[in-house]
Amino acid sequence: MTDHLILGAKILGETTADLVLRDGKIATLGADTAAPREGVPLETIDATGLIALPGMVDLHTHLREPGREDAETVETGSRAAALGGFTAVHAMANSSPVADTAGVVEQVHRLGLESGWTEVHPVGAVTVGLAGENLAELGAMAESSAQVRMFSDDGICVHNPVLMRRALEYVKSFDGFVAQHAQEPLLTEGAQMNEGCVSSVLGLPGWPAVAEEAIISRDVLLAQHVESRLHVCHVSTKGSVEIIRWAKERGIDVTAEVTPHHLILTEEMVRSFNPVYKVNPPLRTAEDVQALREALADGTIDVVGTDHAPHPTQLKECEWHQAAMGMTGLETALSVVQHTMVETGMMDWRRFAEVTSVRPAEIARHGHQGRPLAVGEPANLILVDPQARRTVRPEEHATKGRNSPFSGMELPGRVHSTFLAGHRVVADGALQTSLTGREAD
């Protein structure tokens, strides 16, 4: 394995230091650069102007495998993750078959290990087949080789309050948590976009903010009642932020996530009727966007999760009503967060590391991810060029999905290098070799 000498990186965007990565760990940091070891190649990287950050951890990724390999595979999604600066992703359970058994989560986990571009942690379904009727074998998934701690029916809300209560209670036995897709189903039947001024003009059935807020209100109270851990996926409204803030003030064990697209895009985009803007929860108002940014800055929202949702072209090249919901996000997340949060002065790179790496790793209980950049820590880290600017071209992305809502936008920042357990999987913005020796083709 190659050793790496990184010269002149700004640690968390603050002080400049040299780092040596050796045997999967940060061997030295600062002036006392270690001498090259005999027989081990040393790669020197000039990191002048680059920022060193802990590798990003995504709690919300759709890798589509098994079942929809035309949309994405663990391999292609892992490559996209590495290029986007993620050293760990959590693969949502809505595959086909659903990841509701130890067998399926072990399969996804194994595919991730074989790819070796990023860590792939399967998310287990809360209910069998995401049907919202019976609990899946959560314990079996927790005890499997995939060691699942995160459970979600994402895409579908666990709307039955009794089932949600039981799930929250049950996961306590292995320190798991439930990640809720907060969407009251009856209030959103046939919903196509945010309900409000724009939907009234476009004649598209509305997805009202109250449908999200009602579920979050219920769930934080359930989490309080049974003293369990709740994670709220893709928070999208100002009202949701206020409910979560209230819950945290009361000491309820709730964490929350926001997607990059909800930090930047609004329902105004839907006026084009271009299905690339169709997503669930829907794009909201400028007021919601502002509230989400403030909540991410002040800690009410804990993490950024991409909700990376690749779709084959024909599912987006059709009428709005028929189009699939979702957007790609792995390869644009860093740029969008830099643009909306760092360049607006709402957060610094240290806070960026918290919301993209430290907190998601803590929530998922990964002791080797989201760690400080310090001697002896696992070498899961990235180098970022904050000065770079690039125009988003989905056709150049490693994901199979071409459904990026940022297509054609110029955004700041670029992932220069990604180190996974000390192995350089991305160099100068391009895939190298994976931990398992796979090459990008």
Added chain:
Amino acid sequence: MRHLLSTADLSHSDALSILDTAEEMSAVATREVKKLPTLRGRTVVNLFFEDSTRTRISFEAAAKRLSADVMNFSAKGSSVSKGESLKDTVQTLEAIGADAIVMRHWASGAAAQLAASGWTDCAVVNAGDGTHEHPTQALLDALTLRRGWAAGRGHGPRGTDLTGMRVLIVGDILHSRVARSGVWLLNTLGAEVGLVAPPTLLPVGVEQWPVSVHYSFDEALASGPHAVMMLRVQAERMGGAFFPTPAEYTRRWGLTDERLARVERLNGPGGDGAMILHPGPMNRGVEISAAAADSPLNRVLDQVSHGVSVRMAVLHLLLSQSHDDGSSA
């Protein structure tokens, strides 16, 4: 004008241009030979993804009176899951040689998507998209209203708009593409628009529209409208949670015989009762009583014939101009 997709993006001058052209087209209908040669050799396709015999026949009559070749394509039920995509359907029609596509679709935004897609060079006419817009219906309503409004003022309709006219639109605004097109066009033409509906049938966000909103039909009538436009109550809304029963709907929001008597006493455009409009087909006894349906104030048949004139005007303006100067202005 390259396409006609919505009235929200129709300028005052474009709207007047269509209405004035429609007046000329109306004159053709009174001739012995009801046909103009302007679109000879051009092909208009009526692409209907949902049934609407009335609208299709109206467009067909309009295109034929302009000597265009007409093809009707019924693609009901076509979808990605069930069959051919919109893209493939449209590219097929283009390959057959269509110059204009008149599209009715159950999905809001389908016409706008088609026009923006790059799948076809055809002119696109929105013949109703989901619950979004139905611009030619709004234009024929405006033509009907303008005739009455101008006559009441003792002059011809050409070149005039609806400044000062008060129009009520009554019924299921939430699901109505007729209302969504009517509001913008009537507003552009200077009319004051009032909406009358149960709160359950008004969209959230309506407070941002350039209209007044009334829950009470009777209070709205007291504001002295010059015209009352009744919307059809779709059968599938009945018995749902939008209103308790059809009978209660009729009592509170129907144009009953009692309300007809009030409408007859209103100062209409000519001082002799307000105009009654309905996009058809009427549900007699539900949103409109039989007497109101048959009242001389009711312009529903004028609306039908104006529909042909307006659609002739739209096809003429979209196709003959681009044909003459070779541009897509």
